Every structure is written in structure tokens, then in C-alpha cells.
Amino acid sequence: MARRRREKLNEETRQQIKATARALMAEHGSQGISIRGIAREMGMTPPALYHYYPSLDDLITALIVDAFNALADAIIAGRDTAVVAGKPLSEQFMAATHAYRRYALDYPADFQLIYGSPIPGYDAAREITVPASARTGEVFTRLIAAAIDAGAFDIPAAYREIPDVTKEIIQQYLGEDASETLMLALHLTNIGWGMLHGFVMLELFGHLEPVVGDTDAFFDTQLRNHYRNLGLKI
Amino acid sequence: MARRRREKLNEETRQQIKATARALMAEHGSQGISIRGIAREMGMTPPALYHYYPSLDDLITALIVDAFNALADAIIAGRDTAVVAGKPLSEQFMAATHAYRRYALDYPADFQLIYGSPIPGYDAAREITVPASARTGEVFTRLIAAAIDAGAFDIPAAYREIPDVTKEIIQQYLGEDASETLMLALHLTNIGWGMLHGFVMLELFGHLEPVVGDTDAFFDTQLRNHYRNLGLKI
DNA sequence: TGTACATCAGTGAACGCGCGTTCACTGATGTAC
DNA sequence: TGTACATCAGTGAACGCGCGTTCACTGATGTAC
Numbered sequence: 001m002a003r004r005r006r007e008k009l010n011e012e013t014r015q016q017i018k019a020t021a022r023a024l025m026a027e028h029g030s031q032g033i034s035i036r037g038i039a040r041e042m043g044m045t046p047p048a049l050y051h052y053y054p055s056l057d058d059l060i061t062a063l064i065v066d067a068f069n070a071l072a073d074a075i076i077a078g079r080d081t082a083v084v085a086g087k088p089l090s091e092q093f094m095a096a097t098h099a100y101r102r103y104a105l106d107y108p109a110d111f112q113l114i115y116g117s118p119i120p121g122y123d124a125a126r127e128i129t130v131p132a133s134a135r136t137g138e139v140f141t142r143l144i145a146a147a148i149d150a151g152a153f154d155i156p157a158a159y160r161e162i163p164d165v166t167k168e169i170i171q172q173y174l175g176e177d178a179s180e181t182l183m184l185a186l187h188l189t190n191i192g193w194g195m196l197h198g199f200v201m202l203e204l205f206g207h208l209e210p211v212v213g214d215t216d217a218f219f220d221t222q223l224r225n226h227y228r229n230l231g232l233k234i
Numbered sequence: 235m236a237r238r239r240r241e242k243l244n245e246e247t248r249q250q251i252k253a254t255a256r257a258l259m260a261e262h263g264s265q266g267i268s269i270r271g272i273a274r275e276m277g278m279t280p281p282a283l284y285h286y287y288p289s290l291d292d293l294i295t296a297l298i299v300d301a302f303n304a305l306a307d308a309i310i311a312g313r314d315t316a317v318v319a320g321k322p323l324s325e326q327f328m329a330a331t332h333a334y335r336r337y338a339l340d341y342p343a344d345f346q347l348i349y350g351s352p353i354p355g356y357d358a359a360r361e362i363t364v365p366a367s368a369r370t371g372e373v374f375t376r377l378i379a380a381a382i383d384a385g386a387f388d389i390p391a392a393y394r395e396i397p398d399v400t401k402e403i404i405q406q407y408l409g410e411d412a413s414e415t416l417m418l419a420l421h422l423t424n425i426g427w428g429m430l431h432g433f434v435m436l437e438l439f440g441h442l443e444p445v446v447g448d449t450d451a452f453f454d455t456q457l458r459n460h461y462r463n464l465g466l467k468i
Numbered sequence: 469t470g471t472a473c474a475t476c477a478g479t480g481a482a483c484g485c486g487c488g489t490t491c492a493c494t495g496a497t498g499t500a501c
Numbered sequence: 502t503g504t505a506c507a508t509c510a511g512t513g514a515a516c517g518c519g520c521g522t523t524c525a526c527t528g529a530t531g532t533a534c
Binding site: 028029030031032112115116117118120130133137158159163165166168169173190191193194195196197198199200201202205207208210211212213214217218221222224225226228229 | 262263264265266346349350351352354364367371392393397399400402403407424425427428429430431432433434435436439441442444445446447448451452455456458459460462463
């Protein structure tokens, strides 16, 4: 019983450590995370943190996993509000993609942690990190697959062809018996990711605002163009 | 006379410092640059470097300017080889854009220096840094303007409309008397930048290869799709 | 319910490391007469 | 051409700073009888 209480306190401290790390990261960039800095902020001595994370790298891994999950959650939430508002499929896409950008702009440190330059000394635990990253793509893939099935897409030939190498990877990921629709949806997800990620990265580092002014409108317009190019009936 | 010799040696040392900094950066990431590290590598004492650069920040600024120029040069060279080979305008675009990606992949450290996460302690000298960055865009803008004039484009309405805010910025940059063509070319440059930068960033940090396999082919195909969407007759 | 013992969160000192920058200096190279 | 002086590249020691991690420890909390 009392043991439970101790475990709970333990978990709370772990959360607090991560929260403090994120705050430091937001202020000083992703390599602003340091055992000593967090301890200072929390009014503890540095060695105390080793009761919660065996090393700085493990803490960073935990932050990366959290960030991937938060991003996926944000995208799902973005789409859900469009669904609840009774918006058509096309607007659901827009909402989900806008959520991707919004997350990046609202939590730049977390976004950079997962999609920015790798942290200097950090040696990624890919076996933990990669699965966490997959969720984001899955949200879009499912959404696109549903839209294809619903006849909301009229995909041009240039986007239908999946190269053999890619097809193999997709089949390995989705399973051999994956439907053509699902495979195509994943392919379109990858394309969309590539096409839209750049706007976000450029804006995040301040390269876009000086040349286009209203980045909200710019992104919205190009997002619409992009989905229209993919054959979505908007 | 002898003074000249001294100045020349001085300039050579400066170049050597930058070369050493780039090598360190390539090995340990952009914050691998350090006065002490460079000195160690060059067999000098750290204070000696202060004869060449007043501070670490000034050295980084110099590296950024060099990187922007090298990128612009690479793009121009890429297009030029297509021109020399007698390729059509559409292939000249492809070559120029491929050069952008190639530069990022061949010199990841330099590319991250200009388009990646900002370096922790570094306080950018924007009055030096921003003009240097403009050249890259200008290459594409001129190329697109020439193509429009040559009738190589049949631009869809969605890409023709420039928002008022953006128009003001463009006019401020190009001058009040800039031609409609040039303004549109700059607008399309911005769009293309946003659309293609993401592929490069994702690939650079290893997010793309695991999902598409052959990134060369993937980029080439999407590049082609992109320019076709803009109305380029390919 | 009370007591002896075990667990475990957190401390304080220390390790060895790396960093940018300042300072007074030496010794070679260049300049002026 | 020779000599006195000025310039300037580079040195060595030191400043104050921050870092991750280890270690032996204390003192509170929880557990078992």
C-alpha cells in the first residue's frame, strides 16, 4: 500500500524532471538540458536525479518519446475538432496538417528535439525512438485511406506509382496483405510530409516570415494547393 | 611590399582557421566549433586565434556567410552544367534544385549552420547574415522569371495570386517598379522553397530513407511533380 | 501496537573534463633613416 | 648597406565558468514480526 504511494511520488518526480527539462529547453535550446541545470531549477543536488534516470541520455530519450506522442495527439485532436464540427474530409486533412505546424510553432523546443539537429553528445536509443515516431504518420495514413475509400480523391497517375524499393518497405511495415489503398495512402503520407515539413522548418527558424509576411495564410494556401494537387476534391 | 606578404599570410591563416572549424563541425556537429578545438587542431595556442577573429561569434558569422555563398555557387554551377549540356529550361530547374539538395547532403554541417537549429550561445549578426542568404533565392527567381518570359510556364490561378502582405514585401525587396513577372517569379520561388526544403531536412536527419528507401529517386520524382504542378511544361 | 531492520530519496564532496577570454610577455619580421 | 625602432604573430598562465558522473554518507519512510 505504502509502497504504491512511494511509486506514485516517484512517478510524479519523474514527470516534474521532464517538465523542468522542457522548460530549460524552451529557454536555452535543446542542449540547454543538463542534469545540473534541472537539479538547480528543482532545488535538488545533481546526483539526486540519478535515482530517476540512469543518465542524461535516458532522460533525453524519454523527452523524445513524449514529444512524438504529443505531436501525434495534437494531430488527432486537430482532426477531431474538424470532425466534431461536421467538416468534410478535405477540411479534416487541413485541420490535421495545421495541427502539425501549430505543434512545431507552439512547442519549438520539443519539435526540434524530434526533427531538428541531433543533440551533440546524445546517442539515440533508436529501438525506443523509432516506434514512437511512427504514430504521427499513421494518423495521416489512416485518414487518407479512409478518404480514398470514400471517393474523396482523384489521384493523378504521377502520384499513384510507388517505386519498387518503396513498395517493399511499405509492405514490410504494413504487412504483405496490406490493401492497395492503404499502401497508396502511406505513400501519399510520405509525399505530403516532404512537401509540407519544409514550410514548418523554415518558419520555425525565422526564414519564412521575412519573405512572405503572413505565414499563417501562406501555409494555409499552399496546404490547400498541395492537397488539390494530390487529387483531393476540395 | 613585405607588408603585402604579411597580409597575404594573414588571409591564408584566416582561411585555414575556417577550414579547420568546418572540419570540426563536420565531425562533431555545429557546436563542435570551439576556439580551443581549432587551436588544438592547428597546433597553436587558443589566444593566437584572437589575432584573426575578435571572438568566436565573428568566426561563426564568417562561416555562415561562406556557407550561404557556397550554396548559391553550387546551385548556379548545377544549373550551368545543365545549360552547357543543352538541356531545356525544365531540366535546368531540376538541376538547380538537385544542387540545393546535394549541397545539403554533401556538406551537412554547413547546411545545418544556415538552415538548422541556431547555435546555442551564438548571437547572429543579421546585418551580415541576411544579405548573404538572399543570393540563393535570387538564382531561382531569375531562372523562373526567364522561364515565364520564354513561355515555359502555364501557371494555374491558385499560384498566380500573391497576397497583399507578401506583395508589399516583394516590392520592397525588388523595388516599386519590379515587373509582374519578376514578382510572380519570386513568389513561386518562396513556394518552391517551402515545398522542397522539407525533403532535404527530413533526409538530412535520417527520417526519410527508412520510409522511402531510394531518396534520390523519391526526391527527383517529387521535384518533377512539384514543377509540373506549378505549370512548368515538362 | 511496538520495535528492529531494510529500503531508498537525497546530500556533499570530489573526479576530470572542456570552454571563451584576458593579460603581460617574447621573439621574429618589417620599416625608416 | 647597416642599425635603431615599431609592428605584430604567437605564447603561457590564469580567470571563472559549466558540465556528467561516482562515491560514501545520512536520515526519513516503509516492512515484517
